[in-house]
Structure formats: C-alpha cells, structure tokens
Amino acid sequence: MTKNSDGRSGSTSSLALPMPAIHRRDMLALGAGGLLAASGFSGARAQTKAAPPPPSKPTGQVVVGLSQEPVAFNPLMPGIEVDETVWMQIFNTMWLAQPDGSLVADLAAEIPSEANGGISDGGLAWKVKLREGVTWHDGTPFTAEDVKYTLELINAPGFKARTRVGHALVRDIKVSGPLEISWRMEKAYAPYLALLSNTFIVPKHLLEKAADPNTAPYNAAPVGTGPFKWGTRTPGDNIQLVANDKYHGKGPYLERAVLKYVPDQTALYAQFRTGQVDLIIGTGIPANFYAEAVKLPGRKVMKIPSASLEILMPNLEHPVLKDKAVRQALYASINKQAIIDIIYYGTHTPTESFAPQESWAYNPKLPKQQYDLAKANKILDDAGWKRSGSGTRMKDGVPLTFAVSTTTGAALREQAQQLMMQDWQQVGVKMTINNMPAAVIWGDFYTRSKFDSLVVGTAFRTVIDPDPAHRFGSDAIPAKSGNGANQMQWQNAEADALMKEGQTTFDQEKRKAIYFKLQELVREELPILPIFQYAPIEGYKEGLIGFVPNVNARQNTWNMGSWYWAR
C-alpha cells in the first residue's frame, strides 16, 4: 500500500513544483495547533445524499487521470500500484476488502473462516466454495480449475511471479467439484486471507496454452472476469476498457473507462481543471494546489485516506543510530506539526503507529510525540553523548553524525530534511543530506541497507492484514538473509514472538491485543520514526456517482464497475 512512495517519481520530477519560502521564524512562531488545517474525509460523506438511479444499460465514459503509466497487465507478474487500476477492472479476486476493512466474497461464494469450517486444523486446512454463474470475458465458465492454476502458476519455478509471500506455503491443491477447491498450508498463516484479497484469478484455458506464460500474448490483452473488458491501448497515452455486460456483480454502468496517463503532476492537474480528465487518483493533486483545487467549480476535491506512512527509516546497524536514546532524542526534536502544516500544506495526518489509523488493529493510545528540544537534549546528556567543541555531540570517540537520504527532486521532502537538520543541529546532532535519483536510491542502497537513514513513504502491513513480519522480523533482513523487507535491520526477540503469534492466530480480537502490544513496542524502540500517515488529494467531476475512497484498496478505482454519471 504505497500510493505515495517515490519509487517511480522519475517521470514526474522534470518540472519542479513551486516551493514555498519557509522561514525559521515562521516555524518558531507556530503555536501548538495554530495552523491545524481542517481534516476529515469529506468525500465519502458528500455522496450520501440521494443519488439518481444508475442507467439501465452501460452509458457514457469516464477518463481517469494517472501520473504513472500502467504497463503490466498480467496481475500475477511484477507491477506497482498504478498497474492495479487495470487489474481491478479486468479481473476479480476471491474476496475483496471494503473501506471498513471487512471482506466481501467476490469469486468465492463465502469467506472461509474457522466458524464456517472453511479454515480448519489450526489454520492448516483451507476449503473455498466458489460463486456460480461467473464467466470469463470470452464466455468460458469460471471454475475451481482456474483458481488452482493461478496458485500453481505463482509458484511455478520459471514464472516471473510478483510475489510468493504466503503462496509458497500452499500444498496439495485439490479440486473437489467444479466450484470447490481445498489446499493445505505448510504452517498456519492468518494473513493469507488478506493476501488472497489481492490475488487476481487468471484463466487456465487461455494461459496454459502459452509456450511461456511470461511472454504470452495474453499479457498484452488480458481476459478476466471483471466488470470491464480489455479494449485498446495506446502506449504512453491511454488504455480503454469497455463494459462487460455479462458481469456477475453490480454494474458496470459506464460504457467505457479510459485510463489516461499524464506524466507530469502539474500537467495532470491542469487537465483536471480544464476538464480533459474526470478524476485524479493515485499520486493525486500536488499539495501546493490543494487550497485552490477545493474551490474549483464543478469539481469535488478531497483528502483520501491511505495506508502509506512517511517515516524516517534509521539503519539500526549504524554506529550512532543503533543507540535507542539517539532515536528517541531525534524523534523528540522533529517538528512534525511544522512539517505537515507548512511544508505539506496541512494535508497529512500525524501518526505514532506503523498501522494505518483506519485499521481494526490500530492502537490509538500510543504516547503522543511532543516537539521538545529540551527533552531531546536531556535524553542525549543522560545517555552520555557529550557536546564537543564543534557543537556536535560525541560518545566514546564517535561523533553524533549521520546522513539522511531521499529521492532527488522530491521538493517537499527536501524541505522537510532541511527542517530536521536545523532542529537536530540545536540538540548537537550533525545531519548531512545525501539524496539520489529514484532508480538509484531504491536499488541495493535501500534493499541491502547501505544507507544511514532514509525519508521514505512506505507501508508496514501485508496487503490489508496488520501483520508486519516481513518488515520487522529479524529473519526478514535482506542484507543478512536475502529475504524479507526489514531494511532497518531491526532485531527484537519480543517483537518476533508477537508477530509469530499474530500470524498463527485467526481470532480477530486476540490478534488485536497482539498488535496493540507490538505497536507499543515499536513506539518505544523506534525502529522507524513515523512522521505522518499520507492523505493524498484526489478529485472528480461533479455528477460522477459511486466514487468511494477505500484505504484497503491499492487504487480508488476499486469499485469502478458501479460508477455512473448523474443525468
């Protein structure tokens, strides 16, 4: 869930957005909450007034503006969030996450659970009944063989599967009827339910014919079960999808959906203003246009909840940053409110947790970070970091200095770095800035933990499941084991035990207690310094009915099948 990570920002950085001048005095003059921008997600509410009924047959078209180009159309192969705007329309998953986090059956007839017997033997045996009457876009009926083929293809040795997390545990897949499938898990793994909510089912009858599924022509013109069928693609420009009138669910009400790629965020916003695109989703409207955009006539512009966090990621093997006292002092001297209100135009939400605030596992009682330089100084004094002649603290001959890296050209992040640098200088910390282009920083530098620290927008959960084991587990450090995504290199036995317990527990209340404890531990140990939870700005033309932001979907086109125009 990283709508805001800067991994693919290269194409949008060619035009720098205007930068506000930030003066130190302005920062200090900020009273507590003095500039708190009005927050709250008004979008979903704004739509609740009686909407006209949908048209009786698919009518009209919608043009969705994206600042990245969808290019991967096989939903099992490597792709990023923007590619899912296509997958969600062409394909279906067995179940789908709603904005409130609940799962709704889609290709399955019901969600397997311990209560209905779908999950048994302590989480080792799974059985799923599938929905009747679903057909692929070419008219072939959908069956359990397709699900079996999908799960097997993901694990096929030569196949370029996007991820095998969870899937690698699946054993003995059995089809016991046209619409019934069962399998066993190598070990109990509760997040698999969530992973399957993001695993799109592909047609066996089309892909098994391909000599090599990696290069099959199918990958350029996919066939699925979803509300829209593949239409045409103009590379570098747009993808047109057409209504699937045999869709098994609600809708589709639009005759055509156009996914329009506009590579520059400012240009995309201009096209939204002039009406050439009907919606902006994904990376959204640049924060500096927020105040103007909400006043645009005929447009609804709102902040959208996102599970992505903006964090300072320390490398815990760094001689200075491995010291917990240093991390606590750094955290106490980050002026979060100023970063959010002045640099990010008040658009994002401060947070203390690695879990998104909309999650059932979110712990709202974590201690609030206070911007307190005196406290930071005291923590460092107590920990034995003494000020040297240059003003930089030292301990055992090691100066308190480190670099912070982020993507070159991310103007707002660069300003946040400068603000941190000034604040930390006051507590005797010398921070340097070492920024790099996206294609460089998110390579080995990031994955092999070669950084001192990073400012990064990322998420710490498994699809919609709160399990962060691949980010926090001590067996998930890529630089050590070649596995996982714990680039901080955090190792904590208590956290490991909690995450293991969370993975093998299926009862949500029990899991909640486990993740509450884990959040307290992370807040205390600070393997990540959370700054804010993203609330990107998205917008659409008035008259479009059905747009509902979903923090549990990777893109807000998750329900495009039920969109239509008021007329």
Add this chain to the structure above:
Amino acid sequence: MSSFLLQRLMQALLLLLIVSMIGFAILHLAPGGPMSQFAAGGDMSQEDLDRIAEQLGLNRALPVQYAEWLWRMLSGDWGVSYRDQQPVLHIIAGHLGPTLELMLTSTLLAMFIGAWIGIFGAVNRYSLFDGIATIGTMIALSIPTFWFGLVVIYVFSVGLGWLPSGNRFTIGDGSFLNRLHHLIGPCVVLALVSTAVWSRYMRSSMLDVINQDFVRTARAKGVPERRILMTHVLRNALLPMITITGLHVPSLLSGALVTETVFTWPGMGRLFLDSISYRDYPVVMGILMFTAVMVLLGSLLADLLYGVADPRISGSR
C-alpha cells in the same frame, strides 16, 4: 558513387558497434537498476526481488549481457521491455507516429517562417525589421521550453480556454480537426525555438552569398534585383541548409523530451525519459540504436542531396 556508399556504410556499421558498446556500458554501470521501482513499495520481499532480477538476467557479468544483447540484435531481436513485457521494436513503433506528427509539423512551420525572416533580415540588413527579428530570436532562444509550454497552457487553456491543455486528441473523438486543435499548443512551443534557429542560419547563409562577386556582377549586368535574389542568391544560400536539414532528421524521430512531457504527447521523447527513469535497459538501448541509425542516415542523406543540388560536388566524387 557506389564505392562512396559502401565506404560510408562500413564506417556507419563500425560507428554503430562503438555507440552500442559505450551506451550499454554507461547504462549498466550507472547506479541503480530496474528493480528499484518494485523495491520502494516495501510489499515485495527480497526473495521476490532477487528471483525476478535473476529471471531478467541482471545478475550475469556485463560482457556476457552485452554479447547476448548484440547477438540477439544482429538476428533482428531488439529484446523485450522490462516494464511492459512488449517487444522493443513494437514499443518504439507505437511512439514514432505521434513524434513524427508533432516534429514534422513544427519543423516545417519553423523552416518556412524562419527562412522568410532570415531572407528578409538579410536583404534589409540593419533595418528595423532585422533588429526586431534579431532581438526576438535571442529571446526565443533563451526561453526554457518547459516554462513557455506551461505559460501557453496557463494562458490559452486554463485562462482563455481556447486550446486543450495537452494530449494528442480527445478520447472518443480523434477527428482531423480535433487533432489539429490539440497540435497547435505543442507545435507553437516547439516551433518558436526552431524558428529562431532557422532564421539565424538562413540570415547568415544569405549574407554570405549576397556579398559574393557573382552577385555584384549580376547587379552590374542590370539583372533585376528580384531575379538576383531568387535565382542567384537564394539558390546558393539554400545549399548549407540542406546539411542542416539532414542533421535535423534524427530529431524529427527522437522527439522533444520536455514539450512531450508538458503537453502529454505520447512520443519518443517521453518514452526515452520514462525508460531511463525506470532503467528499462532494452528500451533505452533500442532508442539509442534507433537514433544512432537515424543520425547516420540523416548525414548520408544530406551528403547525397548536396551532390544532387550542387553539380560541382557530385562531379568531384
């Protein structure tokens, strides 16, 4: 003539080989790689990333990767994009049309206007028109294209609503008039700078010829001024323009990075920019080789045309 062609062809092949080697080395030695876009999200494990890198062949030694690439290239296989798994040639072909449409229109416009400004300025040297043209040229050359592009969008699209704020055509329309309407903005932006360049070339080329002895002789013979200009001066002044036009051919097909980005024009320039930022090695190499071939063909074409236009040169070969 044919030995000249053969010699040029051999030179060209050698050059292409060198270009491909240097390009391949620089591209692969530059820090970063195609896996970065997946790693940033944090939801792919290192195992997944390493496996995909292995499957893409990124872990092999650079000379091995180059040899493989070269071998496939020689057998006509330009490779497959890392990004969208499509054949490179197919991707390049898909972006050529829009680029050609934009670049050809703007270049023809710029050549036509630029040539007339140049001719007029040269004939009426140091006149008011020449002064204004010179200053205007300097201003046009100094304006950053992206800034001018944004100004055009801001004034004519957002402000006045006369022009669309980008795209090649309205989706669902795509008629000739609709395409023409969309072409105006980016075309004017691109033409502004090249008009300035063409007018300077034309002006100096004209001035070179105007001061030649044979022009003075023609005047002395009493040839009408109009005929002197048209048959004696202009014909000779156009010769160097052929070379410049030939050298301009590659840019017709390689696109305009900035303008295509600002105006959301799905051409070669944007493809190149996107491919570089995602480290889509096969596509970048494909564009590099394509452009190199075009540069060589362009200069060859210019040489041949020169020979056709100027009998003195063709005779000497």
